[in-house]
Amino acid sequence: MPRSCFAAPGRRHPIDRIRFELCDAFGFDSAASSSRPHNALADAIALRDYLLARGARDF
Template identity: 55%
Template sequence: MALVRYFLDAEFNGFGGQLISIALVPQDPHSAVFYEALPCAAPEPWVAAHVLPVLRTTPTSRPAMIAKLAAYLSSDPEPVVVADWPEDIAHLALLMVTGPGYRLASPRLMFELLDLPLFNSEALSEVPHNARHDAAALRTYVLAEQR
């Protein structure tokens, strides 16, 4: 069975800030996308101007987001998550911590961190700073580079 790659993007409240939205866009453009957002009560000014206006989804609670992530990942026995930024991976990994000493039950999960100095999500994304569209732009870029 071929490994399925999921392209990851996350938006957060400034560098090192709380997660606002996260997306996993599968390699197959016909497969379902995971895209969820959390409330952001005190956004940085840049985030308030550029990220929150383009969320295009209703924020949910962290427990609900975790449950949806578990359901999404459960359909693939060995997902490979591809990212271009380490903080995106960190936010996804932190979603898998469900409490002190507890973690999300998940399949084997692999991460691939790519160094893409020429990739510019703001220029290539249909909706810049929207995690779903930025992850789709990452997918398009990576797949085009690998042809």
Template identity: 50%
Template sequence: MRYFLDTEFNGLGGELMSLALVPEHGDQEFYIVLPLPSPLHPWVAKHVVPYLNNVPPGHDCAPVSRLAAAEQLAEFLAGDLDPLILADWPDDIALFCALLVTGEGEMAPVGTLRFELIRSPGFSTAAISKVPHNALHDARALRDFMTHWEV
């Protein structure tokens, strides 16, 4: 199954704040929010933080620890033997992989994962996402755009 990935983070090279995976088919989505870093980048404080909890009912927006987030992510992917994670920005993949590291020499119990960095000419979360700078809505927008673009 293909999953579309988006993250929100605290400015260039900053800490992960939220992560979403949206499957190509079905409605089982993954969305987590981590505790806010301090200090917050001013742009992030204005354009991202107000929208972290702006998700449909059924998605828990309570911040979870990195360890809990990694465990929940591994559990979410456990039923898929060949997940392909697609992202349109390199930091999304880097932050996803960093989240899987749970300790020195340890990682969340995931199976084999494949990643694809996709170039998406014409895609703009600011123009297409229902709630720009919210990882869940942005991942949905990327999925919808890629599904229509590939046809």
């Protein structure tokens, strides 16, 4: 691939630990709940708010 396709050399930051937690989000509608539907950050915030409102433990 030509070097001109890259804006800058890639960087990677090491992650010591990462945790994923599966939870039941039945009834969650990102299109209706998100401030910017189909935007990953806005959808994640809406999902967090939804789970916290249901009494899920803090993330």
